[in-house]
Amino acid sequence: MSERVYIDADVLIIGGGTAGCLAAWEARQVGGEDLKIVILEKAFIRHSGCLSAGMNALNMYINQGTPEDYVAYVRYDICGAPIREDIVLSVAREVNDTVKIMEAAGLPMKKKEDGRYLNRGKWNIEVNGSLLKPITSSKAFEAGAEIYNRVYVTELIVRDNVCLGAVGFGVRDGKFYICRSKVTLLCAGGAAGLWRPNNRRDAHHRIWYFPFNCGSSYAMCKRAGAEMTSFEMRFVPVRTKDTFSPTGTLAIGMGAPMVNALGESFMEKDPYYLSWGGHTAPTPIRMLAFQRETLAHRGPIYMDTTKGDPAKVIGLKGQYLDMSPCIVLYWGCNDIDPSKEPIELDGGDPHMVGAHAGMSGAWTRGITRETTVDRLYVSGDALGAAPSRFISGSWTCGRIAARHMVKALKENDYRLAEIPGDFLDSLESRTFGPLRRYQEKVQEGLWTDGTLMGGILPKDMEARMQKIMEEYCGGRTHWYFVNETYLDIARKHIRRMRRDQLQYLCARDLHDLQLAWDVINRLDVCQLVVEHISFRKETRVPGYVNRTDYPDIDPEFDCFVNSRWDPGTDEVKCFKVPYEQMVKGDRRKQSI
Amino acid sequence: MPPKVDPVKCDGCRGESEPLCEQVCPGNLMTLDKATMKAVIRDPSDCWDCMTCTKACPRQAIQTVLQYQLAYFPGKLIPLVGTNSVTWTSIDCHGRVERFVMKTLVSGDDEDED
Amino acid sequence: MAKNIGIYVCGCRGAVSDVIDPARMQEELAKLKKSVGARVVHPWLCGEEGRELVREGICRYGLDCIILAGCPWTVNTDLFDALASAAGLCPEMVLRLDIREGCAYPHRGKPAEAFRKAANLIRMWTARARLTEPFSPVILPGNREAAVIGGGLAGMTAALDLAEAGIGVTLIEKESYLGGNVARLNKIFPRLCDARCGLTYLYNRLRETGKVRLMTLSRVTCLEGSAGRYNATVAVTPRYVREGLCNGCGECVRACPVEVPDDYNYLLGTRKAVHPPYPLDPVGSYVISRQYCPKGCEACRRACPAGAVDLDQEEGHLSLYFGSAVVATGWKPYPVERVPGLGYGVFPDVITNMQMERLVAEDGPTGGRMICPGSGREARRVVFIQCAGSRDLGHQPWCSAVCCTASVKQALYVKEKNPQCRVYILYTDIRTPGEYEDFYLKAQRAGVVFIRANPAEVAALPEGGLRIIAEDTLKGSVFQTDADLVVLAAGISPCGVENMPGDSRGRFEGESYLRYGLISAGRFHTGHRQCFPLETPNQGIYFAGCCQDPMDMDSTVKSALAASGRVLKTSAQKLEVSPMVAVVDRADCDKCKRCLEECPYGVFHLDKDGYPVPDQLFCRACQVCVGSCPRQCIVPQGFGIKHQIAMISARIKETAPGEPLAIAFVCENDAYPAVLEAGRRKMAYPANVHVIPVRCLGSVNMVLIKDGMSAGIDGFLLAGCRSDECHYISGADRAADRLENIADTFRDMMMDPDRVRLIRLRTGEAELFVREAETFVNRLREIGPNPFKAAVKI
Numbered sequence A: 001m002s003e004r005v006y007i008d009a010d011v012l013i014i015g016g017g018t019a020g021c022l023a024a025w026e027a028r029q030v031g032g033e034d035l036k037i038v039i040l041e042k043a044f045i046r047h048s049g050c051l052s053a054g055m056n057a058l059n060m061y062i063n064q065g066t067p068e069d070y071v072a073y074v075r076y077d078i079c080g081a082p083i084r085e086d087i088v089l090s091v092a093r094e095v096n097d098t099v100k101i102m103e104a105a106g107l108p109m110k111k112k113e114d115g116r117y118l119n120r121g122k123w124n125i126e127v128n129g130s131l132l133k134p135i136t137s138s139k140a141f142e143a144g145a146e147i148y149n150r151v152y153v154t155e156l157i158v159r160d161n162v163c164l165g166a167v168g169f170g171v172r173d174g175k176f177y178i179c180r181s182k183v184t185l186l187c188a189g190g191a192a193g194l195w196r197p198n199n200r201r202d203a204h205h206r207i208w209y210f211p212f213n214c215g216s217s218y219a220m221c222k223r224a225g226a227e228m229t230s231f232e233m234r235f236v237p238v239r240t241k242d243t244f245s246p247t248g249t250l251a252i253g254m255g256a257p258m259v260n261a262l263g264e265s266f267m268e269k270d271p272y273y274l275s276w277g278g279h280t281a282p283t284p285i286r287m288l289a290f291q292r293e294t295l296a297h298r299g300p301i302y303m304d305t306t307k308g309d310p311a312k313v314i315g316l317k318g319q320y321l322d323m324s325p326c327i328v329l330y331w332g333c334n335d336i337d338p339s340k341e342p343i344e345l346d347g348g349d350p351h352m353v354g355a356h357a358g359m360s361g362a363w364t365r366g367i368t369r370e371t372t373v374d375r376l377y378v379s380g381d382a383l384g385a386a387p388s389r390f391i392s393g394s395w396t397c398g399r400i401a402a403r404h405m406v407k408a409l410k411e412n413d414y415r416l417a418e419i420p421g422d423f424l425d426s427l428e429s430r431t432f433g434p435l436r437r438y439q440e441k442v443q444e445g446l447w448t449d450g451t452l453m454g455g456i457l458p459k460d461m462e463a464r465m466q467k468i469m470e471e472y473c474g475g476r477t478h479w480y481f482v483n484e485t486y487l488d489i490a491r492k493h494i495r496r497m498r499r500d501q502l503q504y505l506c507a508r509d510l511h512d513l514q515l516a517w518d519v520i521n522r523l524d525v526c527q528l529v530v531e532h533i534s535f536r537k538e539t540r541v542p543g544y545v546n547r548t549d550y551p552d553i554d555p556e557f558d559c560f561v562n563s564r565w566d567p568g569t570d571e572v573k574c575f576k577v578p579y580e581q582m583v584k585g586d587r588r589k590q591s592i
Numbered sequence B: 001m002p003p004k005v006d007p008v009k010c011d012g013c014r015g016e017s018e019p020l021c022e023q024v025c026p027g028n029l030m031t032l033d034k035a036t037m038k039a040v041i042r043d044p045s046d047c048w049d050c051m052t053c054t055k056a057c058p059r060q061a062i063q064t065v066l067q068y069q070l071a072y073f074p075g076k077l078i079p080l081v082g083t084n085s086v087t088w089t090s091i092d093c094h095g096r097v098e099r100f101v102m103k104t105l106v107s108g109d110d111e112d113e114d
Numbered sequence C: 001m002a003k004n005i006g007i008y009v010c011g012c013r014g015a016v017s018d019v020i021d022p023a024r025m026q027e028e029l030a031k032l033k034k035s036v037g038a039r040v041v042h043p044w045l046c047g048e049e050g051r052e053l054v055r056e057g058i059c060r061y062g063l064d065c066i067i068l069a070g071c072p073w074t075v076n077t078d079l080f081d082a083l084a085s086a087a088g089l090c091p092e093m094v095l096r097l098d099i100r101e102g103c104a105y106p107h108r109g110k111p112a113e114a115f116r117k118a119a120n121l122i123r124m125w126t127a128r129a130r131l132t133e134p135f136s137p138v139i140l141p142g143n144r145e146a147a148v149i150g151g152g153l154a155g156m157t158a159a160l161d162l163a164e165a166g167i168g169v170t171l172i173e174k175e176s177y178l179g180g181n182v183a184r185l186n187k188i189f190p191r192l193c194d195a196r197c198g199l200t201y202l203y204n205r206l207r208e209t210g211k212v213r214l215m216t217l218s219r220v221t222c223l224e225g226s227a228g229r230y231n232a233t234v235a236v237t238p239r240y241v242r243e244g245l246c247n248g249c250g251e252c253v254r255a256c257p258v259e260v261p262d263d264y265n266y267l268l269g270t271r272k273a274v275h276p277p278y279p280l281d282p283v284g285s286y287v288i289s290r291q292y293c294p295k296g297c298e299a300c301r302r303a304c305p306a307g308a309v310d311l312d313q314e315e316g317h318l319s320l321y322f323g324s325a326v327v328a329t330g331w332k333p334y335p336v337e338r339v340p341g342l343g344y345g346v347f348p349d350v351i352t353n354m355q356m357e358r359l360v361a362e363d364g365p366t367g368g369r370m371i372c373p374g375s376g377r378e379a380r381r382v383v384f385i386q387c388a389g390s391r392d393l394g395h396q397p398w399c400s401a402v403c404c405t406a407s408v409k410q411a412l413y414v415k416e417k418n419p420q421c422r423v424y425i426l427y428t429d430i431r432t433p434g435e436y437e438d439f440y441l442k443a444q445r446a447g448v449v450f451i452r453a454n455p456a457e458v459a460a461l462p463e464g465g466l467r468i469i470a471e472d473t474l475k476g477s478v479f480q481t482d483a484d485l486v487v488l489a490a491g492i493s494p495c496g497v498e499n500m501p502g503d504s505r506g507r508f509e510g511e512s513y514l515r516y517g518l519i520s521a522g523r524f525h526t527g528h529r530q531c532f533p534l535e536t537p538n539q540g541i542y543f544a545g546c547c548q549d550p551m552d553m554d555s556t557v558k559s560a561l562a563a564s565g566r567v568l569k570t571s572a573q574k575l576e577v578s579p580m581v582a583v584v585d586r587a588d589c590d591k592c593k594r595c596l597e598e599c600p601y602g603v604f605h606l607d608k609d610g611y612p613v614p615d616q617l618f619c620r621a622c623q624v625c626v627g628s629c630p631r632q633c634i635v636p637q638g639f640g641i642k643h644q645i646a647m648i649s650a651r652i653k654e655t656a657p658g659e660p661l662a663i664a665f666v667c668e669n670d671a672y673p674a675v676l677e678a679g680r681r682k683m684a685y686p687a688n689v690h691v692i693p694v695r696c697l698g699s700v701n702m703v704l705i706k707d708g709m710s711a712g713i714d715g716f717l718l719a720g721c722r723s724d725e726c727h728y729i730s731g732a733d734r735a736a737d738r739l740e741n742i743a744d745t746f747r748d749m750m751m752d753p754d755r756v757r758l759i760r761l762r763t764g765e766a767e768l769f770v771r772e773a774e775t776f777v778n779r780l781r782e783i784g785p786n787p788f789k790a791a792v793k794i
Helices: A018-031 A067-077 A085-104 A129-142 A216-223 A248-253 A271-275 A283-295 A310-321 A326-333 A390-411 A421-431 A433-444 A458-472 A484-504 A510-535 B020-024 B052-056 C022-030 C048-061 C077-086 C100-104 C111-130 C153-164 C195-209 C251-255 C299-303 C353-360 C403-417 C436-445 C553-570 C594-598 C624-628 C641-648 C671-680 C703-711 C731-748 C766-783
Strands: A004-014 A037-040 A146-148 A151-159 A162-170 A176-186 A238-240 A343-347 A376-378 A559-566 A571-578 B003-005 B030-033 B038-041 B062-064 B076-081 B085-091 B097-103 C005-010 C036-042 C065-070 C094-098 C138-141 C146-149 C169-172 C212-215 C218-226 C229-236 C259-261 C270-272 C316-322 C324-327 C331-333 C350-352 C381-388 C422-427 C449-460 C466-472 C477-483 C485-490 C492-494 C541-543 C574-577 C604-606 C612-614 C662-667 C689-694 C715-720 C756-760
Touching: A004 A018, A004 A146, A004 A162, A004 A390, A018 A037, A018 A129, A018 A176, A018 A390, A037 A176, A067 A085, A085 A129, A085 A390, A151 A176, A151 A216, A151 A421, A151 A510, A162 A421, A162 A510, A176 A216, A176 A390, A176 A421, A216 A376, A216 A510, A238 A283, A248 A310, A283 A343, A310 A326, A310 B097, A326 B076, A326 B085, A376 A390, A421 A433, A433 A484, A433 A510, A458 A484, A458 A510, A484 A510, A510 A559, A510 A571, B003 B038, B020 B030, B020 B052, B052 B062, B052 B076, B062 B076, B076 C703, B076 C731, B085 C703, C005 C022, C005 C048, C005 C111, C022 C036, C022 C111, C036 C048, C048 C065, C048 C077, C065 C111, C077 C094, C094 C100, C094 C111, C100 C111, C100 C671, C111 C641, C111 C689, C146 C153, C146 C316, C153 C169, C153 C195, C153 C212, C153 C324, C153 C553, C169 C218, C169 C316, C195 C212, C229 C324, C251 C299, C324 C553, C350 C353, C353 C403, C353 C485, C381 C403, C381 C466, C381 C477, C403 C422, C403 C436, C403 C485, C449 C477, C466 C485, C541 C553, C594 C604, C594 C612, C594 C624, C624 C731, C641 C689, C641 C703, C662 C671, C662 C703, C662 C766, C671 C689, C671 C715, C671 C766, C689 C766, C703 C715, C715 C731, C715 C766, C731 C756, C756 C766
Parallel strands: A004 A037, A004 A176, A037 A146, A176 A376, C005 C036, C005 C065, C065 C094, C146 C169, C146 C324, C169 C212, C324 C541, C350 C485, C381 C422, C381 C485, C422 C449, C662 C689, C662 C715, C715 C756
Antiparallel strands: A151 A162, A162 A176, A238 A343, A559 A571, B003 B062, B030 B038, B076 B085, B085 B097, C138 C574, C218 C229, C229 C316, C259 C270, C331 C492, C449 C466, C466 C477, C604 C612
C-alpha cells in the first residue's frame, strides 16, 4: 500500500489551468473566506498547461457588436453546426469583464492611442502574454486556494451518480492522494496525441496543442458515467509547417492570405470558399481548402506575409516570442525572412479541444457547467458543445462554474461522504496498477536491451494507439478521410487494446506511471472519437472530418451527438440530442 | 527545441533535489542526475519547447536547441528574463543577431515623465 | 508604500548648487508626479531655516517619506533624525541621497553631466521612496534562562557573571568535578600561585548566588532551536554511588580489584575503577567508572558498609530549555603520539606538559617528586620540546599560545626543586607575550638553556635515559643531548559539541583554518571576529575560552566575561531582532532551495510543504539569500530587491549624449566608504557611474542586471570586499560567482561580457575606485551601447 494523503475540500478543482485558477478566484469572491478550495495540479501551477509557452493574443473579446453577435460568429465558424448557444452566450456576456480582471492582475495589454485594447479584427485583442500562466495562477494564489502540485488525478470518486471527490498519485512523492469534496470542477484540458504527430523522433512533440493534456478530463467524465458530447467535432489545425505555431498572428494579425504554389489566393477564387466568406471563411473551411489545394497538386500552401508592411514582420517575431518562440529560431536557421518569402503551412494532427475550434467535452445542464453526474462540473476544454471560448472564455467559464458551484453549496446541504475502505483500495490498486505490474513483470525477465519480456511500456502502447488512429480514424497522412470500413478496423483495435492489452502496461517509475495514465486516458477518448464519428453519418464540418461514405450534410443530423459509456459492456452508446437556436439568423453567416 | 543543459553553468540549483527546472517543467521532463548533480531531460523527444525551464534557470544554463531535422546548425535563441520584461537574443545560423525587448508584467508603477 | 513623498534638494551653501543649477533642478523635479507631494530646492537644508522648512513641509503636506538630496547620510544624521521624529516620521522614511560627495564634488568639472546624474539619482530615489515603508518590529519569543556548556575556568566565570546579573544558569560539565584542565595545574603563571585557590574562590561564589544549577557527569548530546528557544538533550552518567549514603570511608577502593589508567593525572599512573571525589566535585561522594568493571564484579557493593553502591543506576536523559548559551568546552592536549619520532607512547619517560604538571604537583601521583615514570629515577636532566603538534601543517597549524610560557614555568619548577638539574628548552620561536617576557628572563637567569631547534628524533639509550637528536636552527648544525625526562609541549586542541544546529549538513567542513580561526572537532568557526566577536554560527550561542582559540587563563577569563555579556543581549522573555531579517513570500516561492544553499549562516530550513523558512534569530540580515533567489521572493523589510528593481527601471538618461549609462552596486561596508572618500577628496571620476549602496554585494540579485539590459543600462559595476574580508563570510564571493555566470551568458548572447565587472575595494581605496571607474567607463565606450537599446520593443 502506498502512503496516503487525505484532503477534504468544499470545492475541489482538478487542473490548475486557465479555467481552474479563475474558478478558484471566483469561488473565493462569491463563497467567502471560509470556503475550502483545493486545486490538484498535475504539474506546477505557475507554469503548467497550454499557457506555459505564453500567448500573444486573446482570441475572445467583444471589440464590437453584442454577445449575440459573438454567438453568431462562433456558429458560423464551425460551419453552422449545432452548438450550445446558451453556454457560448453566457461566456460572451462577461468575457470583457474577465479581461479587465486579468489586466488588473498585471497582464500587459496592448492599447491603441485612444486607450482601447489593440484589436485584431472583431473578436481578438493583442497582449504581451509571455507570463500569461504565472499571471493566471496568481489568481489562484490570491484566492488562497490550497494547491497541490504534481498530483496526477486518475479517477473521480463517483457513487450513485454523485461525484464525491477524486483520487490520484503524487508524481514526485508516489503517495496516494484522496480528496473528498462537496463539489468538484474538472478542468484538466483537452486531448493531444491521439493521432500520430507530423514530426518524428526528437521533434514528435513539436505539435500545436499542449502535448501533456492527454484527455484525462474526458476519460474521467466518461468513466464516471457522464453524458459526453460532440467527440466527432475534433479540431484539425492548419499551422506553420514544421513548428506548428499558431497562424492567427499571420492571418488576423498581418492579414496574410493563404496562397498556393502558383501564388493564387484560392480562398478568394473558388465560389465555394467565397460563399463562406473567402479569406475569413470558417476555420474548418480553410482547413478543407488547404487539403483540396494540396491534393490538387497546387501545394505547397503558404501564408503570404510578403505583401504586408516589412516593419510588421519584425513585430511578428516579437509576437511569436511571446507564444511559440521556436518559430523565430526556425526561421533564423532556415534562412526564412517572412517579409521576403511566404510562410509554408501544414495540416497538423487532430486534437480534441472543447474550448478552441473543436467542441468535444462533457454535456452540461443549462449554463451551470454541471455534468449529468451530480456535483461534477466542467470548464475549459473539458466543457463540450461550446467552441471558440479560447483563453479568455475559459477564464470566464471557470468563473461561471465557480459561481454555480458555490450557489449549489449554499442551496444544498452537501456533506463530505464516507468513502468505503475497500472502494478506496480498489481505486488505489487501479491507480498504481502499472507501477506494481512492472515489479511483477520484471520477475519474468528482461531482454538484453533492458525491456520487459512480459510487459509493454507506455510509449510503445502510445505508438500503437497513434498508428491505429492515424491510419483508420482519419489522420494527417490519410488527409483526414474516414469511412465506415476504416472506422470498423479502428473500433476493433481500440477495443482490443482497451480490453486485453492494458494488462501488460507497465511503469518503471512515477514518471512512467504518468505516461501510462496518459495512454489509458487517451484510449478512452479514442473510443469516444471512433464511436461518435461513426454515429454521425454525414459530413457536416468538412476539413475536420471528411466522411467519404457520407460526403454531404444530412438534415437528420442537425443535432448534437451525445453518448454514454456502459462499464458493463464497454460499449459507448451514441444518441441524438436536439439543437436549440437561441440567436436568430442564418447559421452559416456572421451577424456583423 | 529540447532543453540542453550546460554542465559548467548548471549547478543543480545547489540543492539536493528538484532543481528549479524540474520544479517548473509542465511535462515533468527535467530531473536531476544524481551522479553529476546536474539537470538533465528525461527524454528530449517529449519536450514541447515551451521554454519554461530555459526562462526559469537562474544560471542561464539551459539552451533550447532546435531539432536538427527541423533546421540548420547552429543558431541560438536566448531569453534573459527580468522582473517585468524579458529580452530575447536570436542568433541565426549565419551568426546574424536580432534582439527584442518585451514587456511581461505590469507592475502597477506608473513611470515619471521623461 | 509611500503615497506622498517630499523631495528636498539641498544646495549645501554652494557645495552642490555651484555645480548643479537649482533653477533647472526645480524644473526637473516637476517631472516627478506620482506620489510626490513636495518638491523643494533649497540653498541650505541643514540650517535652522532649512530644517524648519522640511519639518513644516512634512506636516503641511502630510508627507510620509522624504528624500533629502545633499550631503551623504554619514553627515548630520542626528540632526535629520531629530527633525523627522519631531514631524512624526520614523527614521527609515527619511531617505538620504548623496549628491555632494556622490555627484557635485567629483563631477564639478562637468556641471552638465553632474546635473544629469543628480537628476537621475533623484529619479531613482523617488522610485525607491514609493516602495518604502516604515518598519514593523520583529519580536520573537525568548527565554531568560541560559546554559553554560563546560565547567572549566571559562564556564565557571561566565556562569558566575550571568548568575550575578540575575540569570538562571545551568552549568553542564562532563566530568565529576569542575575546573577542567586548570584544576589540575600545579601552579599558574605569572605569579606561580595555586590554581585551585582561585577556582575554589570562584566555586564558592557560584554556590552563593543560588542561581546556578550544577550538572556534572553530563554531556549535551543534541542541541536544537535557536536563540530564545534552544533545547538541549543532556545525558547524565550515574555515579553508581548513592549520594546521601556514601560517607567517604574508602572501603570500596580497597575492595576494587581493577587498576585503570588514571585520567585525572593525564594517564600518569593508575587508579581503581572506583575513586574518591576529586577536588571541586559538587556532590562529594565516590564515583565508579563503570566501563572498567569486570563483568559480574560486585566487590565494591559488598565492601560498602553504608550500602551506598548501586550498580543498577542507569544513564539519565533530560531536556533542557534555555534562551542562550555559552560554549566553554575547553581543550584537550593534542595527541602527541601522532607526531612520529618524539617517542611519546613508546618511551615512558617522554611525557606531556600536562603530565608534567601532575608529576610535580603535591597531590600528584608522586607526591610532587620528579620521579621519571619509566626509569623510576629522580630526573636530573630534563629536556622540553616545544610545538609538539603545533605550528605544524601536518598536525595543528596554529600556535597554541600558552606552551612557551608553560614550559618556562615548568623549567622553573624543575630548577626550584633541584637547582642542579640541567634543563633545556628546544623551541621553534619563544613566544612569551606581554608581562610573560619577565618570566622568560627569570628562567634564563635560573640557568635554563634555550636552544632554537628542530628536533628530529628521541631515542632510548642502551644504558637507560633518552637521547634527543635535533637540528640547531641558528647554527644550522645537528646536535644531540641526553635526558632522563623529555617533556613535550602538546598543543591545545579545542573540544566541540556534537550536533550543533547549522552543523548538520557538514556545512563548515573544509573551510580553511586561516579564514575562520580555529575549527575543532565540533567544527566551530567564529566568522568575522571584529564584527561578530565570540559568535558561533548560531545566534545566542557564544564561545568562551579555549574551545574557540588557544589562550591563557587571563584571556580565558576575559573571553568568558565577554561571552556572558553577549548572552545578556539574547537573554530576555522577548527578543527584538533586526527588522531586516529574511522573510520568504511563499506565494512567489518555487521551492528551489537555493537560499538554503547560499545563506552563509544556514538559517533556512524546509517546512513540511517544502518551503524554506528562515530562522529569524539566526539571520544576520546580510541579504545574501535575497541576491540568490531566482524568484526574488525573499523580501525583508527595508531597502531591498523591490526597491532596486524600481531604481533600475526608473528610466534614467545618459549623462551626456552617447555616453554609457552605468550602475554601480557598492557594498556599504568596505567599498562605499572608498567611494565617499573619492568624493570627499574631490577626485574626478566619470559621472556615468550611478552608485547604489547595498548591504552586501551578495545581496545583489542578477535579475537587476537582466532588468538593466531591458532598461537600457550599458554596464554594471559591482564593488565589494576582498574575498576573506566579507562581513557575511561569502557575500562578495557569491556575487563574483554570479557575475561570472552572467558574463558567460552575455558571451552566448553575442554581447561583451565586460559590461559587468566586479571590483574589490577596501575602505580607504578611493584612488583604486576612481581608476576602476574610469577603466570601466572607458571600456563601455569602446564596446558601444547596450544592444537592447536598439532592439525591437514589443
